[in-house]
Amino acid sequence: MGEIGLRERKKQRMYQAVSDIAIGLFLEKGFDAVSVAEVAAVAEISKPTLFRYFPAKEDLVLHRFADHEDEPARVAASGPAPLAALRRNFLDGLERCDPVTGLNDAPGVLAFHRLLYGTPSLAARLHAYVERSEAALAEALGGDLDARLAACQIIAVQRVLALENWRRIAEGESAEEVRADAVAAAERAFAQLGAGLPRFA
Template sequence: MTDDEEMGLRERKRQRMYEAVSDAAIALFLEKGFEKVPVAEVAAAANISKPTLFRYFPAKEDLVLHRFADHVDEAARIVAAARPAKRAPLDALQRHFLDGLERHDPVTGLCDNTHVLAFHRLLYGTPSLVARLYGYQERTERALGEALNEASGGDDALAARLAAGQIVAVQRILALENWRRIDAGESAEAVWPTAAAAANRAFGQLRSGLARYA
């Protein structure tokens, strides 16, 4: 086995550990409530020690929000991938969000899968999880700001960071509105047309104020 293959194997094993521990934790949180499940109980359910658990998840909230970790630099990747084709960042981000709506990606809030709904109720119904989520969003803003700055010539990092904050806020609000409608009993199919229209309107407003990235 080469060094690269060994590193790849270790990374896959680490990823499987992340997912197994997170899944065990979320199952307990859904059953008993986030505040009522101590970290020691999660560690026992996952067959690992408490110190080992904290090596993977620095905070209890990260056991839930691990599912958002892969999306932290997603917007930045979309902007970077659009550069070779000379595609405007906002065009690429809008298309990506609309594609997510069409496939009912949970990140867009437009997903009526019962397991996803239960997860979102756990997330939005737990103040400490919502607070921790803002930390993930701040990392998304930072990564997107860097990508926007690079895409526009790298001459105004502050303007790019401000633009990133507005874009991330728009996506967050759209997703939250979609989730609220789904949680109220509407189906994803029923919500999709107005969700897509709202996304197009929101990105249109972004273009008005962020012409540099449009």
């Protein structure tokens, strides 16, 4: 048991280290200007080993979203009122400036977002992560058609809220300047979801 845990932790550290190296290179030179071979060389691993961890070049960047992929599903499954739990989780994220909410003006986070949304292949690959997140949430909400429709709306609302926060910060406002509007917008959006999705409220 302990050995499996240790192996898993080592694997996670390897994922993190290689992803961090790759993101550093992409931020410095541009995503398309850096080859997978260059990432492998700097990380001091072979190309086949790198591809064992990251099946596609884009996954080197999107690894940062891996932990968040099933977060909505975990949160929704945590109590009898999924929407209330998801609302609380999003507001808590705004409170701690979680980059996933878009309300974070740290230079490194802004540079990462510019890389992500400014690279077409990364933005396209992110869509697959969003779809998996949606599918997991739908399952947590019951798996039927109503659950799938609700999951689609909830994930879309969270994404649009985060993109609006990021857009304003990218245009020069600070996280503190955006915070009050971000909280008000989230409250409004979740109230509308609650009104439209009473089964999950």
